[in-house]
Amino acid sequence: MEISLVEENYIKAIYKLQSLNEGEGVSTSDLSRHLKNKAASITDMLKRLSLKKLIQYQKYQGVFLTAKGEKIALAVVRKHRLWEVFLTEKLHFSWDEVHDIAEQMEHIKSEELVKRLDRYLGHPKTDPHGDPIPDDKGLFRALQSKTLSHYKRKGKFIFTGVTEHSPAFLQYLSSINLKIGQALLIEQVNEFDGSLKVRINKQQPCFFSEKVSANILVEAIK
Amino acid sequence: MEISLVEENYIKAIYKLQSLNEGEGVSTSDLSRHLKNKAASITDMLKRLSLKKLIQYQKYQGVFLTAKGEKIALAVVRKHRLWEVFLTEKLHFSWDEVHDIAEQMEHIKSEELVKRLDRYLGHPKTDPHGDPIPDDKGLFRALQSKTLSHYKRKGKFIFTGVTEHSPAFLQYLSSINLKIGQALLIEQVNEFDGSLKVRINKQQPCFFSEKVSANILVEAIK
């Protein structure tokens, strides 16, 4: 069964929204927002994906991936993240430039290519944004990091990833020299607006708004 | 102006057939054969490419690329051949496996990607099949090699490329240890069928049928 590029993008979107949704089916309007297509177009495609047994779909009830659909989603995510590693590690793109290119490359169809790319890159476990890369069976360790705003306390943390991938946000993090794997020292928590005073390395401290710290994933140390 | 993947493939096909045709316009039936689409579909697309000023098209008269069309063709060819180099040099695919994958990768849209890929590969001048890689302005040295069957005489030659890219043919060449850049010693020419007795390195001699030598490009030595 052939799966088109567009179908792959829908499957990937359903996968992503499903993982945020915790159990709920993914709604037409969520997909409409995420894919920037009109709701009527979404319904159209959901019917087709349902015929192909890639999703479970009942009118007005939201949608779930089948095992088959999830397998495809994971394969596309794997390719996306491997290509992002290639682009940063080998071609020296910065982490805010790789997403749109990987968005195209994730649709290249060749299992052998993915296998060799993975080996070439040294079987990386995470992409440049800290997201885990599923292995060839679709398995990956569930991310146990939480957002900085979740902790909302002083202490030392390791920066492990981002939940927001926009170039603007990523460039901001680069501008304050924040890279994945680095330590963050939260020196002060401002209760009224949730902002944080943060020290990175031995640099001048900087301030994270609630919006920033909500998109920064960390692991607490000790 | 957006150019679709399918349009790129048509443009590339016209470019290729045009270069064989020497001055003649490319015919609908040539394109039909080459692209494995029905002639009616070809006519359809020619009208659209003509509207976009990518080709010059007059009913029943065959078709020519415009300067704009040729620029696109060269950009796609450049990407195709760079990716073939990547696949063989970095991922260690053999030269008979890369074409179908490059056929997909040539459509990735990102000028920065091509620039960096080219640098990463060390600005290669030819692809794994000996075909020249256009530079970022679309320039490349015209291939001056001729086919072995063109020479049809004894002597020493350097194997510089192939005109046939089918896996079967390429695998045959690999099986007799023939690689690009190698010397070929033609020891005997059989007039009646055009076959050749050839020595590669110091191996046992082998015999090339007319069909084989018509697809092997060489440069004469001395």
Add this chain to the structure above:
DNA sequence: GCCATATTTTAGGCGAGCCTAAATTTTTTG
């Protein structure tokens, strides 16, 4: 020059993937 054949174009149709407008169903809310 005329006829047969080959090539090319036109006409009409189809699926994928999008849209707008209208109808339907679900959810919220007073």
Add this chain to the structure above:
DNA sequence: CAAAAAATTTAGGCTCGCCTAAAATATGGC
């Protein structure tokens, strides 16, 4: 609980890229 609002689906239409069948044009042989 009924009305309003929001979400979703249906209906109908569009472009792209393909097809088959039929019509038009070009070409080659006599």
